[in-house]
Amino acid sequence: MPDPAAPAAIVARDLVKRFGSFAAVDGVTFEVPQGSIFGFLGPNGAGKTTTIRMLLGLLQPTAGSALLLGYDVARETLAVRRQLGYMSQKFSLYRDLTVEENLDFYGRVYGLRRERLKRRKTYVLEMAGLEGRERQLTRDLAGGWKQRLALGCAILHEPALLFLDEPTAGVDPISRRAFWDLLYELAEAGATIFVTTHYMDEAERCRDLAFILDGRVIAQGSPHEIKRTKMRGQVLEVTCDNARAAMPILREMAAFDEVALYGSRVHLVAPDAADEIPAVRHRLEAEGLAVHAVDEVLPSLEDVFISQVRARINPVGELEAIA
Numbered sequence: 001m002p003d004p005a006a007p008a009a010i011v012a013r014d015l016v017k018r019f020g021s022f023a024a025v026d027g028v029t030f031e032v033p034q035g036s037i038f039g040f041l042g043p044n045g046a047g048k049t050t051t052i053r054m055l056l057g058l059l060q061p062t063a064g065s066a067l068l069l070g071y072d073v074a075r076e077t078l079a080v081r082r083q084l085g086y087m088s089q090k091f092s093l094y095r096d097l098t099v100e101e102n103l104d105f106y107g108r109v110y111g112l113r114r115e116r117l118k119r120r121k122t123y124v125l126e127m128a129g130l131e132g133r134e135r136q137l138t139r140d141l142a143g144g145w146k147q148r149l150a151l152g153c154a155i156l157h158e159p160a161l162l163f164l165d166e167p168t169a170g171v172d173p174i175s176r177r178a179f180w181d182l183l184y185e186l187a188e189a190g191a192t193i194f195v196t197t198h199y200m201d202e203a204e205r206c207r208d209l210a211f212i213l214d215g216r217v218i219a220q221g222s223p224h225e226i227k228r229t230k231m232r233g234q235v236l237e238v239t240c241d242n243a244r245a246a247m248p249i250l251r252e253m254a255a256f257d258e259v260a261l262y263g264s265r266v267h268l269v270a271p272d273a274a275d276e277i278p279a280v281r282h283r284l285e286a287e288g289l290a291v292h293a294v295d296e297v298l299p300s301l302e303d304v305f306i307s308q309v310r311a312r313i314n315p316v317g318e319l320e321a322i323a
């Protein structure tokens with residue numbers, strides 16, 4: 001659990017990065033408490049990697065500042081660098097080296113002495129479930145193993161603060177879950193984790209989130225707070241005998257901005273969707289469908305983010321009226 005008395009692990013203040021006249025990051029501010037997992041979400045090109053690179057001191061901000069573990073990144077880079085771990089978006093394992101050779105390589109990069117390297121290698125191999133695969137070539141590892149080895153390389157030197165840029169992209173759900181179990185273990189041991197992801201189930205697992213769009217943070221808080229406060233419109237959940245058959249009928253009503261299938265249920269979104277509850281029930285029953293429930297519900301994170309992105313793409317639409 002984060003210690004409320006400890007200084008924030010990350011403080012980003014009004015970070016801006018312009019490439020020419022284009023602002024890739026346009027005034028980003030947030031704080032991450034120590035020992036927590038912070039999720040950074042946003043569509044492709046939103047500015048996630050650029051923000052991480054500024055936080056790590058790899059890219060100079062056009063404006064703004066960042067503190068990591070209390071150190072000013074711009075002025076005290078070397079002091080803080082030892083305490084940082086980074087798994088980049090296109091993480092760099094050496095494909096032609098074995099698992100153990102990759103660990104040795106990174107251990108040397110971090111300047112670990114022989115005894116410590118040995119101890120840390122044993123820990124990482126066990127943590128990542130890679131015992132017995134030490135001599136396997138990295139290029140022959142399945143995606144989930146590669147990811148865990150890359151995480152292992154990033155934490156060999158026991159960093160207090162870990163940056164993971166889309167660490168589970170393209171990996172199957174079971175491997176993703178195993179990877180997140182490792183992240184929880186690291187956070188419980190006191191590490192702070194900053195992770196970018198496109199997966200909503202992973203976003204749900206973070207203590208706090210920031211959602212970035214076109215270089216700006218448009219929603220910030222715990223997953224629950226974001227669902228409670230950032231939905232643009234009301235969400236109805238329809239449970240009926242045949243959700244698939246209900247979809248075209250609900251679309252035809254033309255009362256909703258969004259009609260989406262959620263497993264065996266349908267979510268409907270509109271500014272005053274709750275007013276439509278009797279009409280929805282009536283219309284589906286008139287078409288011969290047995291309706292079990294039509295309720296206003298808390299949106300899913302996906303509902304929230306789609307509503308936010310849509311409102312940006314079409315800002316003069318009806319949704320803007322409820323902003």
Ligand SMILES: Nc1ncnc2c1ncn2[C@@H]1O[C@H](COP(=O)(O)OP(=O)(O)OP(=O)(O)O)[C@@H](O)[C@H]1O
Pocket residue numbers: 019024042043044045046047048049050051089
């Ligand atoms: N060196 C650069 N020069 C010019 N533009 C850049 C540079 N680096 C990034 N950009 C642009 O800045 C924007 C943000 O890029 P960034 O890589 O931070 O996005 P991202 O949120 O990480 O996206 P993804 O989910 O695809 O990884 C993009 O439009 C990108 O093309």
Ligand SMILES: [Mg+2]
Pocket residue numbers: 048049050089165
């Ligand atoms: Mg990126």
